Amino acid sequence: MVMTKRPFFIWFVTPAVVLALFYMFGLASVLELSFRKFIPGSLEVGEWTFSNLEYVARPLFRAVFTDTALICLLTAAFTLLVGYPIAYALVRTKSSALRAAILIIAVTPLFTGEITRTYSWLVVMGNAGFVNAVLMGLGLVSKPVQLMFTKFAVVVVLVHFTLPIMIIILATALSQIDPAYEKAAQSLGAGPVRSFATVTLPLSGPGLIAGITTCFAWTFSAFATPQLIGGGQVNMIGNLVYQVGIASFNFPVAAVLSLAGVLFTMVLVGLMRLALSPLERIPTR
Amino acid sequence: MSRWLYAVAGSLCGLLIGASPGQAAEKLIVSSWGGDWRDMIAETIGKKFTETTGAEVEFITGGTIDRLNQAQLAAGSPESDITFTTAHVGWLYKTGGLYEPLDLSRIPNAANIFPEGKISDSHLGVWSYVYPIVYRKDLLPADVKFESWEDLWKPEYAGMVGLQDFDPSEIITVAAKLSGGDASNWEVGKQKLLDLKPNVKAYYSSDAASEQLISTGETPIQVMLSMMALHQMSQGVPLAVQIPKEGAVMGIDTVAIMKGTKNLELAYAFVNAALDPAVQAEIVRRKKGGPMVSGVEVEPEIADLPGVFMTAEEWKNGAIVIDPKLRSEKLSEWRTWFSENMMAQ
Numbered sequence: 064m065v066m067t068k069r070p071f072f073i074w075f076v077t078p079a080v081v082l083a084l085f086y087m088f089g090l091a092s093v094l095e096l097s098f099r100k101f102i103p104g105s106l107e108v109g110e111w112t113f114s115n116l117e118y119v120a121r122p123l124f125r126a127v128f129t130d131t132a133l134i135c136l137l138t139a140a141f142t143l144l145v146g147y148p149i150a151y152a153l154v155r156t157k158s159s160a161l162r163a164a165i166l167i168i169a170v171t172p173l174f175t176g177e178i179t180r181t182y183s184w185l186v187v188m189g190n191a192g193f194v195n196a197v198l199m200g201l202g203l204v205s206k207p208v209q210l211m212f213t214k215f216a217v218v219v220v221l222v223h224f225t226l227p228i229m230i231i232i233l234a235t236a237l238s239q240i241d242p243a244y245e246k247a248a249q250s251l252g253a254g255p256v257r258s259f260a261t262v263t264l265p266l267s268g269p270g271l272i273a274g275i276t277t278c279f280a281w282t283f284s285a286f287a288t289p290q291l292i293g294g295g296q297v298n299m300i301g302n303l304v305y306q307v308g309i310a311s312f313n314f315p316v317a318a319v320l321s322l323a324g325v326l327f328t329m330v331l332v333g334l335m336r337l338a339l340s341p342l343e344r345i346p347t348r
Numbered sequence: 349m350s351r352w353l354y355a356v357a358g359s360l361c362g363l364l365i366g367a368s369p370g371q372a373a374e375k376l377i378v379s380s381w382g383g384d385w386r387d388m389i390a391e392t393i394g395k396k397f398t399e400t401t402g403a404e405v406e407f408i409t410g411g412t413i414d415r416l417n418q419a420q421l422a423a424g425s426p427e428s429d430i431t432f433t434t435a436h437v438g439w440l441y442k443t444g445g446l447y448e449p450l451d452l453s454r455i456p457n458a459a460n461i462f463p464e465g466k467i468s469d470s471h472l473g474v475w476s477y478v479y480p481i482v483y484r485k486d487l488l489p490a491d492v493k494f495e496s497w498e499d500l501w502k503p504e505y506a507g508m509v510g511l512q513d514f515d516p517s518e519i520i521t522v523a524a525k526l527s528g529g530d531a532s533n534w535e536v537g538k539q540k541l542l543d544l545k546p547n548v549k550a551y552y553s554s555d556a557a558s559e560q561l562i563s564t565g566e567t568p569i570q571v572m573l574s575m576m577a578l579h580q581m582s583q584g585v586p587l588a589v590q591i592p593k594e595g596a597v598m599g600i601d602t603v604a605i606m607k608g609t610k611n612l613e614l615a616y617a618f619v620n621a622a623l624d625p626a627v628q629a630e631i632v633r634r635k636k637g638g639p640m641v642s643g644v645e646v647e648p649e650i651a652d653l654p655g656v657f658m659t660a661e662e663w664k665n666g667a668i669v670i671d672p673k674l675r676s677e678k679l680s681e682w683r684t685w686f687s688e689n690m691m692a693q
Contacts, residue, residue: 104673106444312413
């Protein structure tokens with residue numbers, strides 16, 4: 064006779080279910096608001112309407128959605144390029160002191176808020192900031208290079224912002240890879256680069272996917288960084304929702320843009336996972 | 349031993365009774381911006397109010413829009429008794445039924461309020477400021493002048509100007525005025541605004557960002573809140589403040605009593621304290637804003653500061669006043685157009 068037990072641990076998902084329900088109720092409220100008419104000069108909303116949806120098709124909003132996707136993609140890519148070596152060093156170093164130092168340096172940015180970090184970058188990248196002072200001091204340029212209020216500056220700051228997350232995710236994935244595999248490859252004649260490219264990198268595939276999609280999705284909601292570093296010249300979806308919707312008290316438009324942003328994120332992240340899925344299958348070949 | 353226990357128990361009971369709510373000091377809850385603004389209100393209006401009534405003031409602080417949203421959610425059972433906000437956002441509170449209509453006979457100090465200060469039957473102006481042209485004297489030629497708003501459009505200022513992004517009311521109204529219109533028919537100034545685009549380097553999202561941009565020289569010319577500019581000058585930043593001949597757009601911050609307050613008497617006393625001439629003088633000295641009542645006396649060097657309008661005559665000659673109700677109705681339209689046409693690349 065087979066004895067079956069009711070799984071006890073199923074009850075641990077109860078808090079998550081409750082939170083999900085609250086989230087769904089919130090989304091439902093936003094959805095309802097997005098189909099209501101805006102009344103200028105009033106906090107109340109009017110009758111049901113589909114007219115708010117036309118905002119999504121306007122050139123400005125299409126451009127901002129496109130820019131947001133591009134900035135998120137670039138941020139995820141550069142965060143991966145910078146974060147992978149740091150995560151590798153963190154996991155593979157034999158020195159516990161060095162490991163602790165790398166971990167502290169990698170994670171410390173998380174201890175400061177987004178606003179504090181962004182203001183610090185204003186000082187670094189301004190016309191009279193650290194970078195231009197060095198460039199001009201070395202005689203490489205004769206006048207300040209315009210770094211602020213550009214997509215480049217926004218991506219740099221966002222990379223700094225998401226780097227700790229990428230490092231933590233990648234370090235977790237890399238720590239699951241048995242160093243014996245690398246040793247085996249090298250004992251069979253593979254050099255360090257080939258061993259990395261053909262053994263370590265493919266085995267870290269799931270971590271790469273998790274890191275890229277997490278950083279991509281997280282960057283989508285960036286607000287303070289593009290607001291301050293972009294100076295109104297570089298806008299992401301969050302800035303648009305704030306400028307056109309919330310700060311104008313046009314909450315129906317803010318709602319429809321927010322929902323469009325959520326759907327857009329889900330579609331893009333889904334496409335990204337699809338594109339990266341071959342990496343997930345490599346370790347099981 | 350039992351007598352000792354009875355003594356301790358009796359003392360404890362005495363302490364508990366002494367701390368009962370019925371004997372706690374009366375308290376008025378005020379909603380305002382935080383930081384310097386909160387401190388200024390506490391140390392001027394709040395101080396006068398406490399001296400007069402014996403009641404304490406407690407603050408809820410936050411941004412303009414955040415507090416509006418909170419107030420809307422708490423409608424009927426307000427979290428504060430008094431709210432400070434801008435004049436046009438105050439209209440949103442009023443149309444949302446969040447304000448108590450004011451009985452001016454219960455506010456004796458309102459008898460001398462400037463006409464522009466009577467925003468509605470529910471909220472009154474408590475101080476004013478302007479958005480003039482502010483520039484770095486050390487980063488522009490010594491002979492530069494902004495005698496007219498037209499000077500902001502000069503080609504030599506390409507890539508030097510900073511503007512607000514959270515409320516384009518000022519520059520929209522100025523462009524309309526230069527094009528022969530005003531805030532109500534602002535569309536006449538659309539081309540004028542588009543012509544300004546090459547001169548705009550960045551849009552600042554807050555007063556703090558505005559200060560940061562001009563103090564670092566990123567945007568050496570700004571349309572900037574006069575109070576912030578004068579504060580920066582006091583900190584040593586080499587700025588010049590210029591109100592062009594057409595005038596500068598006026599901003600007014602307001603005070604109101606929340607509907608449903610359980611401290612109506614105290615709330616009226618607070619509003620009356622806010623309009624006390626001596627309190628108004630102290631506000632002018634601290635923040636370099638303009639008073640909202642006549643008969644306020646301050647030192648000449650403060651009264652002469654740009655944007656500090658002490659008399660009705662100065663209001664008439666120097667201020668461009670946008671009707672706050674119109675502003676609250678037009679803001680969304682202005683912001684959408686501004687975002688789509690001025691800020692979009």
